[in-house]
Amino acid sequence: MLATTKPLPLGLAPLLAVIAWMSGVTPAAADAAAEAYVQGVLNEAEPILSETDEDALYDGLATLVDNYVDMRRVGLFTLGQYARKMTDEQKAEYLPLFKTYATQIYQNALSNYSGQKLAVRNSIDRSARDIIVNSKIVDAQPGDQFGDITVHWRIYRNRSGKMVVVDAGADNVWLAIEQRSQFTSVIANNGGGAKGIDALLAQLREQVGE
Amino acid sequence: MIVKSLIAAATGLALTGAASAQLSDAGDPEAFARELQSTEPDPAGSAGADPWEGFNRKMFAFNDAVDGAVFVPAAKVYRATTHKKQRKGIRNFLANARAPLILINDLLQGEFERAGETAGRFVVNTTIGFGGMGDPAERMGIPQHSEDFGQTLAVWGASPGPYVVLPFFGPSSVRDGFGAGVDTLLDPVFWISTTPARHTSYSRAGVTLVSVREPLIEPLADIKTNSLDYYASFRSFYMQARKREIANGRTNFDDLPDFGDFDEFDEFEDTEETEENK
Numbered sequence: 001m002l003a004t005t006k007p008l009p010l011g012l013a014p015l016l017a018v019i020a021w022m023s024g025v026t027p028a029a030a031d032a033a034a035e036a037y038v039q040g041v042l043n044e045a046e047p048i049l050s051e052t053d054e055d056a057l058y059d060g061l062a063t064l065v066d067n068y069v070d071m072r073r074v075g076l077f078t079l080g081q082y083a084r085k086m087t088d089e090q091k092a093e094y095l096p097l098f099k100t101y102a103t104q105i106y107q108n109a110l111s112n113y114s115g116q117k118l119a120v121r122n123s124i125d126r127s128a129r130d131i132i133v134n135s136k137i138v139d140a141q142p143g144d145q146f147g148d149i150t151v152h153w154r155i156y157r158n159r160s161g162k163m164v165v166v167d168a169g170a171d172n173v174w175l176a177i178e179q180r181s182q183f184t185s186v187i188a189n190n191g192g193g194a195k196g197i198d199a200l201l202a203q204l205r206e207q208v209g210e
Numbered sequence: 211m212i213v214k215s216l217i218a219a220a221t222g223l224a225l226t227g228a229a230s231a232q233l234s235d236a237g238d239p240e241a242f243a244r245e246l247q248s249t250e251p252d253p254a255g256s257a258g259a260d261p262w263e264g265f266n267r268k269m270f271a272f273n274d275a276v277d278g279a280v281f282v283p284a285a286k287v288y289r290a291t292t293h294k295k296q297r298k299g300i301r302n303f304l305a306n307a308r309a310p311l312i313l314i315n316d317l318l319q320g321e322f323e324r325a326g327e328t329a330g331r332f333v334v335n336t337t338i339g340f341g342g343m344g345d346p347a348e349r350m351g352i353p354q355h356s357e358d359f360g361q362t363l364a365v366w367g368a369s370p371g372p373y374v375v376l377p378f379f380g381p382s383s384v385r386d387g388f389g390a391g392v393d394t395l396l397d398p399v400f401w402i403s404t405t406p407a408r409h410t411s412y413s414r415a416g417v418t419l420v421s422v423r424e425p426l427i428e429p430l431a432d433i434k435t436n437s438l439d440y441y442a443s444f445r446s447f448y449m450q451a452r453k454r455e456i457a458n459g460r461t462n463f464d465d466l467p468d469f470g471d472f473d474e475f476d477e478f479e480d481t482e483e484t485e486e487n488k
Contacts, residue, residue: 077469108432124463132463145425156469166469172454173447177467181446182439189439203438 030123034131034155037163039120041068041153042135045110046117057114058107065106070164071099073156077166078180082187082197090197097204104208105175109168113137116144118151131155146170260373260445269375270441276378281423288420289427299343300421305354306335306342307414311396315357319365321458327352356455359396360389364456373445381448 041064048060075098076083086094116137123133133153140147152174154167167176183200190199260266292300309332316325331347331354339346348354363385364370371384382390394400399411437443 073469105436108436126463126466130469132466154466154469171451173450174466177450178443178446180467182437182442185439185442200438207436207438 029125031125031131031133031155032123034125034133034157034163035120035123037155038123038133038135038153038165041165042118042120049110049114049116051114057111061107061110062103064110065103068165069102069106070156070166071095071102073164074102074166074176074179075099077176078183079187080180080184082184082192085193086197087194090194090201093201094197094204097201097208100208101204102175102179105179106168109170109175112146113151116140116146121150129157131157262372262374266373266375267441269377270381270444272377273375273380274440277423281419282427285420285423285427289424297421297424300417302335302339302345303342304414304418304421305356306332306339308356309335310398311393312355312357314396315359315362315393318359318362319357321357324355324357324458327355328357355458358386358389359392360386361456363389373449381444383452386452 045061045064048057048064051057051060072095075095078098079086079094117139118135119138121134121136123131125131131154133155135151135153136149137144137147149170152167152169152172153165154169154174154176155163156166157163167174169175169177186200186203187193187196190196289297309328313325313328313332316322316328331352334347334350334352335342335345338344345354360383368385370386373381373383374387376382376387379387379390399407399414433443433447434440
């Protein structure tokens with residue numbers, strides 16, 4: 001059974017920090033600030049996920065995604081090595097298209113949790129600026145399709161300390177990683193380079209119905 | 211019998227090929243670690259882990275056509291003629307029937323605690339779970355997990371080899387395709403040649419097919435609708451999920467691709483900031 005995370009007694013935290021510093025190792029650790037950030041997002045998601053009207057659900061999720069997911073950063077990540085090869089014109093067209101596309105994906109994925117409540121369980125920092133926060137459905141019933149699934153949030157902290165969501169996943173399967181696989185495949189299979197990027201843009205336009 | 215001989219022959223053939231091609235890194239923990247780290251095909255999305263992309267795409271299209279023409283309609287009939295609870299019972303039954311095979315693979319991987327769980331689940335579910343239709347073991351806190359010989363080979367250090375889409379069976383790798391052949395041979399029912407046993411085998415295969423496909427009708431349709439490149443999308447989902455299975459849930463997130471190396475992205479950030487400052 002998973003242990004619930006309890007806040008450390010306040011007096012203990014500095015002591016642990018000193019021990020970690022003295023031992024000279026920085027093991028993957030939890031990141032309380034990132035956990036609190038994600039819990040905030042999940043609290044905001046709760047009334048949206050309880051919407052019974054589908055349009056209201058999808059609109060609410062779109063707003064949530066718009067507020068917290070850094071689509072520019074995700075969009076550049078999904079281009080892989082091609083991010084640097086894009087012209088400014090291509091980038092100006094790509095980023096809004098990507099945002100529309102990825103928002104739809106997030107809406108579909110999150111609508112699976114309609115009627116459920118998610119809560120943060122723990123977190124692992126890959127680095128001080130790249131943190132994975134894990135969440136699960138609260139009070140999952142035995143029949144719940146997603147009852148056992150861990151929903152991950154990948155949080156990026158920029159140099160000024162501001163946090164954003166850069167990826168979401170379920171049981172170690174990540175959305176942006178899958179999108180990158182698709183996008184780089186489309187570009188590579190259409191001649192790579194500028195020509196491949198144009199092909200990707202055309203397919204994205206078609207996909208989002210523009 | 212012909213089918214069985216073919217499977218046995220194919221497995222034997224794959225063994226010789228796979229042994230020379232795949233086991234060259236066997237036993238090298240660093241190679242295994244590297245393999246666990248490379249979830250993704252080459253960023254170019256082609257070469258790297260999918261050198262057979264041309265063949266694979268054709269096979270994927272073939273499977274997709276068969277899926278649409280046969281499997282999905284069959285799964286829909288199955289859904290229409292059974293109740294949700296019955297389907298759950300059938301899923302439990304099929305999972306329980308796989309337990310001996312999972313147990314063998316647990317042991318071959320040296321996962322004795324998980325082997326104990328598998329054995330415990332099998333005993334509990336076969337007895338008080340009405341022959342496996344129920345899953346009282348889950349309620350008793352013995353979680354279910356799955357294993358196959360492909361995963362065992364991975365634990366032993368065999369690298370997956372190229373990604374391959376098998377006709378009818380779908381996405382796999384050279385290692386896992388070979389593993390599936392071995393699993394067939396490890397299944398006791400495979401070696402019993404009486405008529406009832408043969409019928410049992412065929413019915414089990416048929417029911418497994420619709421039972422696995424039924425809950426995936428909508429999710430797979432969604433992925434197909436939402437993807438620009440269904441093939442690449444499926445490949446990524448498959449590879450990510452497969453890596454999780456092999457790691458037996460002990461993933462540590464260190465092996466995720468970096469979200470761009472940060473220097474590169476900081477540069478973008480700077481650009482963005484300067485643009486905003488203009």
